[in-house]
Amino acid sequence: QLQLQESGPGLVKPSETLSLTCTVSGGSISSSSYFWGWIRLPPRKGLEWIGNIYYGGSTYYNPSLESRVTMSVDTSKNQFSLKLSSVTAADTAVYYCARLVRGSSDFDYWGQGTLVTVSS
Amino acid sequence: QSVLTQPPSVSAAPGQKVTISCSGSSSNIGSTYVSWYQQLPGTAPKLLIYDNNKRPSGIPDRFSGSKSGTSATLGITGLQTGDEADYYCGTWDSSLSAVFGGGTKLTVL
Numbered sequence: 001q002l003q004l005q006e007s008g009p010g011l012v013k014p015s016e017t018l019s020l021t022c023t024v025s026g027g028s029i030s031s032s033s034y035f036w037g038w039i040r041l042p043p044r045k046g047l048e049w050i051g052n053i054y055y056g057g058s059t060y061y062n063p064s065l066e067s068r069v070t071m072s073v074d075t076s077k078n079q080f081s082l083k084l085s086s087v088t089a090a091d092t093a094v095y096y097c098a099r100l101v102r103g104s105s106d107f108d109y110w111g112q113g114t115l116v117t118v119s120s
Numbered sequence: 121q122s123v124l125t126q127p128p129s130v131s132a133a134p135g136q137k138v139t140i141s142c143s144g145s146s147s148n149i150g151s152t153y154v155s156w157y158q159q160l161p162g163t164a165p166k167l168l169i170y171d172n173n174k175r176p177s178g179i180p181d182r183f184s185g186s187k188s189g190t191s192a193t194l195g196i197t198g199l200q201t202g203d204e205a206d207y208y209c210g211t212w213d214s215s216l217s218a219v220f221g222g223g224t225k226l227t228v229l
Binding site: 039045046062063100101105106107108110112113 | 165
């Protein structure tokens with residue numbers, strides 16, 4: 001059974017960089033059938049897509065966040081990562097990593113999510 | 121402000137049927153498939169419906185999806201208290217972005 005697990009600091013100071021890693025187990029991140037994505041859920045708001053990455057390194061970002069987002073993949077560790085720079089309180093959210101079926105908008109496996117709070 | 125529009129909340133009694141709407145535009149719902157996700161309290165979202173009306177393995181047929189034009193609908197029959205959750209629609213936009221609705225909170229009275 002595929003499992004995804006987010007890890008990283010739960011508290012980030014304003015103007016600093018948020019860094020999260022998603023570890024994939026029970027399957028290979030190097031499959032040609034899938035992308036790997038980050039989605040967040042801010043308090044009292046709906047889901048917001050952050051971006052996707054392919055195992056070969058191709059990235060696709062939300063235009064509203066693109067200037068601050070960097071995603072990377074480490075196939076040797078079966079992990080992919082998110083960096084979000086210059087964070088503000090508006091970036092406080094539960095961050096999820098998920099698997100996206102290639103050619104669709106179906107996120108079929110999700111991590112449990114990790115709460116990141118931006119505060120001094 | 122979410123790209124896709126959902127009602128903030130719906131409610132119905134156990135055993136009844138409820139529908140949740142998702143409204144978009146020709147650049148998203150009108151041109152591609154819609155997915156639905158169920159988020160039970162304290163858990164991650166779970167894929168409930170894909171390709172407008174298909175159910176992943178393990179999802180009961182009490183859950184159904186449909187699409188017409190630039191809108192989609194999730195239907196749940198035989199409501200159970202365990203169905204109380206937030207439900208989100210999602211799709212792909214012509215700007216090559218994944219987009220979601222703001223979520224609908226289902227209360228089973």
